[in-house]
Amino acid sequence: MTTDKIPLLEMREITKRFPGILANDHINFSVYAGEIHSLLGENGAGKSTLMNILYGLVAPDSGKVFVRGKEVRIHSPLDAIDKGIGMVHQHFMLVDRLSVVENVVIGTKPPGYPAFRKEAAVKRISQLIEEYGFDIDALMPVHLLSVGQQQRVEIIKALYRGADLLILDEPTAVLTPPEVVDLFRLLRNLRQAGHGIIFISHKLNETLENSDQITVIRQGKVVNTVLPQNIDRAGLASLMVGRDVLFDLPHPPYSGKQHAVLNIQNLKVLDDRKIEAVKDISIEVCNGEVFGIAGVDGNGQSELVEALTGLRQGTGGKIMLGGVEITGKSPGEILAQGVAHIPEDRQVRGLVMGFRVDENLILHDYGRPPFTRRGLLQHKEIYRWARQRAQDFDIRPPEPRLQARQLSGGNQQKVVLARELTKNPRLIIAVPPTRGLDVGATEYVHRALLDARANGAAVLLVSTELEEVLSLSDTVAVMYEGRIVGTMQRDEIDITRIGLLMGGGHVD
């Protein structure tokens, strides 16, 4: 930490409420020139909202922002850039097909404007690359670069625009370990040069090793700001995860006879960029068991779920359902085997928003009796059935003729549940949505899953919400960088250990 009295950035009493959630609750936060200040917290703790406010993407309800001691109002990214604030988004804002130099100069007015003097721009950018040791070729098209290199382009973009405060939103989430090492080497160079850096993360080790200060946020509030030398990983984990998890839902042990329903052996899956996102995963889920997979977003969970549901082909391994292999089967074939799926993005995969509620409720079974007889849809039967589902699952308003898009998010989710759970599935693959549902609706989803478990279904729960995983699961596994890095039974759950595993820490 430097001895500057005036912070480079000060955010005072920032408050932002979204429908149903207080995302930022009177947050105070300062960064000095020449320091790396980490912002640590779970998914949904409010870190991203705070940074989006700082970058002009979200307007705060109240609170003030000061840059070098002067109050500023930031309405757009342009304002932020103008105040010397640069942001490296988690999802890069790069135009794939343009070269590095083109991506860097977009939207600026370099000498010679409106002509684009490529050679001159390359020269200027090469200077930056040299100065900070970025080590990339300015003429390469961005899509040919590795993820780590793309991230450096984002940093160069900010520096080229004169940013002296850099926000990095979970920059290591997408990097390989050697790339992480490189990133921190770069960040130290930048700190040396007097830049202020806000480093957003949930990973404990890297935060501890590389920060000058650490501010922990939980549920929209600042828990504490600590110096890394005064705290250890366990302490940090408990600050981040907070209070003891409330086991407030009845969770009696399953009394029936158990056998494996889902058996995954050495599964390997590539992501869209053809990089191995699931690396050799083997798990077994039994009837009457909730098997929870905890982990930070982007560690291969969605690829795993897509492979299990037939939307993505694996590159190795086997998936067995009740002893029958379903590897490589189509979504329709897998569904027909008694698998239910509660997708995270209900509006994209779960529901046809322009369809009525009753039409959505028969999305898998529309062609079979009793919904279709003699080639015709039996609307009375469908309506009656939907009406019953609306009652059973408390869908409001209980009018199956409404379009799905006319319902609230929570009730849309209930439509998905009603469709998926009514068929008494053997296996439920649930990725409960973390956004857009209020507390009541979330609890409803949880109860429904536990009820299904009590009836003997096997539940594979994949969630980035640690509390959700802990309160529902009989077995908890932690997924990190495409692998299961630890598994424990409900009675051996150790919150600190899980926090460490999620952050990539080694547990001895």
Added chain:
Amino acid sequence: MEVLFTSDFLINLFSAGVRLAAPLLMAALGEIIAERSGLLNIGIEGAILLGALFAVFGSDFSGSPWVGALSAILTGAALGLVFAFITVTLGGDQVVTGTAINILALGLSTYLFRLAYGLEGFSHEVEFFRPLAIPLLSEIPFIGPIFFKQSFLVYLAFIFVPVVAYYLFRTMWGLSLRAAGDHPRAADTMGINVARTRYVAVTIGGMLAGLAGSILTLSHLNIFVENISAGRGFIALAAVVFGQWNPAGAMFSALLFGIADALQLRLQTISNVLPYQLLATIPYILTVLALVGVVGRAYPPKALGKPYLREERGS
């Protein structure tokens, strides 16, 4: 068949091919600009058609083909602006809007044409751009008569190839435009006004389509006939895909289609191997084959056809 291989025949064929390629090229260049910004404007068929008519009006009214060409440009610009308003400002579906503009242009051109020249369906000949032999270059054997004895607008279409390439790849405007078409949100965060960029792009696209129409009436036929565009706007759309959204690529595809067209026209007169109606399908079949041939190798701008509405940035 040996008549096919005389040098006169080939010169004549390629020269006609270059001439017939010009309107396709002009429209394709405009469409490249529009599509590179993210707007799929199938309304260029209508812009070509209405541009062709207003070129005749302008030339007829003033006695100068230059005024004709200018009217065609303005007509195309107007249609481009209508397209931009509905698709960019209102966020309407681009294909439906383009289709509506095509229907409108087909109706309006026929209507105004009949109003001006009666119901018979022929305009009288107007002042047009005469072939302009370029000194020295036109003397080059074989090449000269093919490329350098064309009319002004045909030259212009080919001159626009490097001009559009320069605009797209060597100016900051072109850079913003390509960013808007590939990743509008990234462009937005970099301070580029995506809506304005797209307005400009599709208006320029409309201007060039209008100008393409004027080539049909002021440099090929010198008269207007109903539905004179005859699907050329759609062939130009295919030329954009086949040319991989690059001006030079579009030039080669336009030449391919133009020469195929010239060839089938010549085969109609000299051979009775195939009846002319079947020969006339060649450019259209070729267009479909070109699209099949480019499958897996065509990478359209990533945001092509998708509206970009700012508040979708979310939180």
Added chain:
Amino acid sequence: MIENADAAKPEPKPALKNKTALSSGLSSVLLPLAAILLAMLVGSIPIAIAGVNPLDAYRELFIGAVGSKFGISETIVKSAPLILAGLGFAFAARCGLFNIGGEGQIYIGALGTVLVGLTVHGLTPWIAMPLAILAGGLFGSLWAAIPGALKARFGISEVITTIMFNYIGINVVAYLIRGPLVEPPGHFPETAELAKATWYPMLFGSRVHFGFIVALLFAALMYVVLWHTPLGYQVRAVGMNPSAAEYAGIKVKRSMIAAMMISGALAGLAGTNEMLGIQHRLIEAFSPGYGFDAIAVALLGQNHPLGIVLSGLLFSGLRAGAGAMQRAVGIPDAIVRTLQGLVVLFVIASAMLPQFIARMRSSRQEK
């Protein structure tokens, strides 16, 4: 198509949320009406340019369409091909496909009908006519299957290929009626007359023929298929949200090809209608662009069979009245297609307006 456009992306939240079924039903009537009125308003500019009072022109148009028995029967006669081709466009649109190849499918459908009609001499109408209808639908459907397969298999845009298939189909027909199918001795580019057994019977002692009934039957049939059969369910699911449909086990590609084939069959039946009801032989240019008008018919009719019947009658009325208007006040009948283009533009604009206003409002709130 308008409602498909936002299928894959997350729903824009506000404006739609508290829209009740009633108000959406109301707006599906009011918006097209507003679009028609606005189109007529803007359409009065080119009429005024001609030096004619637009009110006079529209009055003549109206009288020509419904002011006499002849006008009414013309309106009904011309509505059948518009309705059939409009249903065709709409069926593909319900699956998220933009089939603008109706015109070519009309010609190829007519060809199929004629091939039957030329060979079934001596058969009873009870067999001959259904055969001729079936052949029209089959030919149209196969013609549309090619762009459909290119789309499903290779992802090639059906927008360009269907247009190309228009020109190819029309030229193929032009060739056949001069070559293999020409009526001896071959002076005119037309086929021989079809077997009388295939002709649609005339109704009400007017030019109205059985084809109108056929069109209504197919509108009813399409309604049943779309909303009362698994096939229609599947097509609509793919059209509104292909990724949810795929996830639910629906074969998306197969649905697309099926939708294109049914779409082409309906357009082909519009060709059949002209053969069996009007021309009774295959000639050149028998369709004045019904395939293109059908797009406007379907879009104004919101891709709903009932809406298509109504807008088909509206546009055929315009077409029928346009002749009278042209004779009475000298306004070229091409004004009708101009109006169609304007109607579609205003339909899109008015459909987007509520969201546009909501956006404006929320962005003002932010400031």
